[in-house]
Amino acid sequence: MPKKLFITIILLDVIIGSLALAYIFSALWNKPLGPSMGLSARVSALTKNSSGVSVLDQHDTGSSPGSASSFSSLFSKITSLFNKTDEANKPLCGGPPVMTILVVGSDERQNDYLYGLADSIRIVRIDFTLPKVMVLDIPRDLWVDIPDIADHYGIKQGKINQAYFFGNPGMGYYDGPGAGPGLLARTLDLNYGLKVEHYLAVDRTTFVDIINSIGGIDIQVSSTIDLNQNQDGAHPDLVMGPGIHHLDGDQALKLAVNRNPSTFQRARFQNIVLSALQGKLFSLEMIPELPKLVSQFTGSVRTDLSPNDIKQLVCVGKKLTSDNTEMVAFPDEMFTSGSTYDPYRQVNTFTLSVDVDLFREYIADFMNGTWLIDQ
Numbered sequence: 001m002p003k004k005l006f007i008t009i010i011l012l013d014v015i016i017g018s019l020a021l022a023y024i025f026s027a028l029w030n031k032p033l034g035p036s037m038g039l040s041a042r043v044s045a046l047t048k049n050s051s052g053v054s055v056l057d058q059h060d061t062g063s064s065p066g067s068a069s070s071f072s073s074l075f076s077k078i079t080s081l082f083n084k085t086d087e088a089n090k091p092l093c094g095g096p097p098v099m100t101i102l103v104v105g106s107d108e109r110q111n112d113y114l115y116g117l118a119d120s121i122r123i124v125r126i127d128f129t130l131p132k133v134m135v136l137d138i139p140r141d142l143w144v145d146i147p148d149i150a151d152h153y154g155i156k157q158g159k160i161n162q163a164y165f166f167g168n169p170g171m172g173y174y175d176g177p178g179a180g181p182g183l184l185a186r187t188l189d190l191n192y193g194l195k196v197e198h199y200l201a202v203d204r205t206t207f208v209d210i211i212n213s214i215g216g217i218d219i220q221v222s223s224t225i226d227l228n229q230n231q232d233g234a235h236p237d238l239v240m241g242p243g244i245h246h247l248d249g250d251q252a253l254k255l256a257v258n259r260n261p262s263t264f265q266r267a268r269f270q271n272i273v274l275s276a277l278q279g280k281l282f283s284l285e286m287i288p289e290l291p292k293l294v295s296q297f298t299g300s301v302r303t304d305l306s307p308n309d310i311k312q313l314v315c316v317g318k319k320l321t322s323d324n325t326e327m328v329a330f331p332d333e334m335f336t337s338g339s340t341y342d343p344y345r346q347v348n349t350f351t352l353s354v355d356v357d358l359f360r361e362y363i364a365d366f367m368n369g370t371w372l373i374d375q
Helices: 003-029 068-080 160-167 179-192 204-213 249-257 263-281 287-300 307-317 356-367
Strands: 042-048 054-060 098-106 118-127 132-137 143-145 157-159 198-202 217-221 243-247 325-328 335-342 347-354
Touching: 098 179, 098 204, 098 307, 118 160, 118 179, 118 263, 118 356, 132 263, 143 160, 143 179, 143 347, 157 160, 160 179, 179 198, 179 356, 198 204, 204 249, 204 287, 217 263, 243 249, 249 263, 263 325, 287 307, 347 356
Parallel strands: 098 198, 132 325
Antiparallel strands: 042 054, 098 118, 118 132, 143 157, 217 243, 335 347
8 A cells, every 4th residue: 555545544544533532522512411492493693793783693503412413513613723713703702692591490499300380580691792691580470371281181371480380390291392491481482482592490499509609699788678578577687778788598599589579579689689699609719619619510400501501601701790791671560460360270360461562572672682671
């Protein structure tokens, strides 16, 4: 065999072997940590380039590790190393231009995610190009159509927080992908055209443990907050006057679930906690501890994020401040309080109704990275 041909064969063998190893590593590195939602719709998002011009970005969220498109993506990344890129428009941390995550705070305490209502529902939009994060609260008492479970007791409607409940494995109502988060995501899409790419669900026990593991959080209170609602007697330590207060996990949970005086105020309390948690997690003293913290709680949350997704989120999180993090909420006056018969519980229950067309307009603005209301 000619020497040049022999060397060429060896080089090809090395290249093919390296690509195969890279592909296997990529498949594991990009494998979701939990059940995928199985949503293959294309997610469109408006991002801004360095000139401030909005650019429509579309990417397929339905590719799975090991698929042809996954290999194509890997090959594109390899070949892109040899091409010049526009650094000004390149997403940070190796992330996509935009990532959307359905974040659920479950009222379940058993840490098995078999049951539980969605106690809080947030949509997190991360723009890796600017960078910027927007967090939108979805009121849990909205009365909605719930798909894919009509063959169980004829249930076709319920509160939006029940979509998560009916989808969880312990109920046995839902056979589709993604369990509770998957059914909740489909419910949001069906009713409001809201499409998400990933989910993250945290139960109450894990929420408390996370805050305790980082030594608690500090919140700024502008007016007195009394958390004695539904408590046995009056507890002075549950009354917080104006100023800075340090909360452990249990105290933070009490604040996050407090409904006094309304469900809308509870969402504001939750935003206070989330802002304080973000500030603590990405403080200078905590940043070196983040990899260990992520590893510690990976098995205690339910998510379809991959190790690579988490790495990207931690990376971009280090670049976030109060200036590029925005907590947004619908105006209270958009909603009408009422009572609706719940066929599952066979009782009349408190619900919220809303102009669906207007609600969809707000959702579309949010998904495009804009919010026109001063909070």
